[in-house]
Amino acid sequence: MAEQSEALELLTGATAGEILGAAIEAAGGELIEWRSTEVSHHGETATVAYRAKVSGPGGVFDEVLGATAGGLLPDGVTVVGAGPGALAGGRPAGPGALAGGGPAGPGAPAEVGVWSAANDPRLPGLRVALDPVAVSSLFARCGLGDHPVSVKLRAYRPLRRAVVEAVGPLGRLFLKVVPTDQGQALHDRHRLLTGAGVPAPRSLGWTVDGLVVLEALGGRALRSALRSGPVGTDPAELTRMLDRLPTALLEAPRRTSWLERTSYYARSVGHVVPELASWSTGLSAAIVAEGIIGPTVPVHGDFYEAQVHVDRSGAIVGLLDVDTAGPGDRLDDLACLVGHLSVLAQVLPPHANAIDGLAEHCLSTFDRQVDPRQLRLRIASVVLSLATGPHRVQDAGWQQATRERVALAERWYDAAHRVHRSTALPLRERNHHESNA
Known part of the structure; x- marks a missing residue:
């Protein structure tokens, strides 16, 4: 290290x-x-x-x-x-x-x-995606007119992937850029999912330099909707959407479970905040010792509130970032959503009531579909995986934020031990305890 x-x-x-x-x-x-x-x-x-x-x-x-x-x-x-x-x-x-x-x-x-x-050595398609003249030509080929367009880099992970939003008078597209050997596979995956009725963005094509042209989704991200107050999203609708993931995804490489990655993320915590090393590794060892990986089914692989688009009523209209879809454990998708929501409530205290309300609704629904104890253990794994997030984006005060996320992961682990007695604290009460810790 x-x-x-x-x-x-x-x-x-x-x-x-x-x-x-x-x-x-x-x-x-x-x-x-x-x-x-x-x-x-x-x-x-x-x-x-x-x-x-x-x-x-x-x-x-x-x-x-x-x-x-x-x-x-x-x-x-x-x-x-x-x-x-x-x-x-x-x-x-x-x-x-x-x-x-x-x-x-x-x-x-x-x-x-x-x-x-624009010169990323492993994302050559990003040069094209950031060139308004070249993107205008793409718009014309997609039937959106031969007009000037504007481009904006929306997400960038050096050497790994990027997303560029392109807007013209007749419409908007998103250009996803991946390494050259991944472009066609990503295009094919979008076509597979949309053909199965999953509301992923439709792929309009791909280029040999790793650029995939995606239609814009309707509605807005569930994360954005939660900033406006409680949402009417039905957790059962979320699981029905996951049920539509096609069995052909089982032919892809298996997704490593959050449970299997728990020890890695615990070590990462200790690396960025050394004084948390003993706490995080001890917690991860306990989670792994008690966790069980379930049957292999098609999963999204990174299923959380920023990936789901909803309309004004809260109904689901879209699902983003299907790059990760493949064989895995359904517990991972369900835990990923609840774990992200519980962390989001920490990050956005003014909106915690709306966020926690949805998380509690999801938890009560998911508890009827999977083992509640294993679900909470897996949520603890997810939250621990998010503990280094503040360091990754270099937030101010990231050391304390990392500590708070490890504490939240530990509370989920404790909740797994209480759930059989129906005495697990509601999310609102957990967040209240944390703010007073």
């Missing part, structure tokens, strides 16, 4: 600005300010996304950057002074990525790769 700590510190600590500045300078610009927005680490490798303000030949502009350290650099990323990337006219130009080198020092990663989002 030492190498991982050094890579993370290099990309999020004081030296990160020096590295980004050197990369921008090598490309002919000047870094004015920056902040990290997305942090991930796997093995010895850390990868970070940044929002930056950059001065270039065309003036001052906002830029999204990515960087990686601690492992082999992707193809097309080299050290400062050797990369073909450039900033021209205030926007990225040229086929290559920006490049940076880490400072020499004991234990420091040998190299750091830095690039602008």
Whole structure:
């Protein structure tokens, strides 16, 4: 874990600005300010996304950057002074990525790769998705007219995936960008699900560089609806939608259960907040010892309130991010939803009543479909997996937020022991206890 700590510190600590500045300078610009927005680490490798303000030949502009350290650099990323990337006219130009080198020092990663989002070395389709002229051509081929369009990067995980919203006079599309070997499979999965009656976005096509063109869903995300007050979404409708997932998904690679990943997430907690290591690993050991994985069925794989779209009445009209759909345990989907809702109530205290109300309704419905004790244990696993979320997005006060999420996971574990006596605390009361802890 030492190498991982050094890579993370290099990309999020004081030296990160020096590295980004050197990369921008090598490309002919000047870094004015920056902040990290997305942090991930796997093995010895850390990868970070940044929002930056950059001065270039065309003036001052906002830029999204990515960087990686601690492992082999992707193809097309080299050290400062050797990369073909450039900033021209205030926007990225040229086929290559920006490049940076880490400072020499004991234990420091040998190299750091830095690039602008449009030049992500593993997401070549992002260059097209961020080019309004190229996207206008896509709109024309989709029957949305040959008009100017605007594009906006909505989500970006460096080297892994991105989502771009594109809007023209006659409509709106979402362009999902994945590594080149995943584009056709994602398109086929959307077609499979919509053909089975699952309200996923319809795929209009894909390109060889990993860009998938998706229709926009109607309604709004359930998470957004909860900000306006209680919603009328029926949990039974949620499970009926999961029941429509086609059995053909069982041919895909099996989804690893949240239960099987519990120990990994506990170690991640201890890595970002070392004083929580003993607590999180002890809790994970108890959850794993008591948890049971159920039968394999088609699952969504990342089923929570931001993935579900509802209309004004709360009826379900859409399901997002089906990339993860495949064989798995139904407990994982149900626990993922309730676990996310319980964390969301922590994050949005003014809306906690509406959020907790839906969570309680879901819990009472799901309890009639699966083992209530196993459901709460799995919810504890999900919440523990979310404990490093504040660090991942670099929220202010992320250390305390991490501690609060571990405490919430422990309360779900305790609730699993009480459920057979029907004495588990309601979510509202749990949140009240936490706020007074």
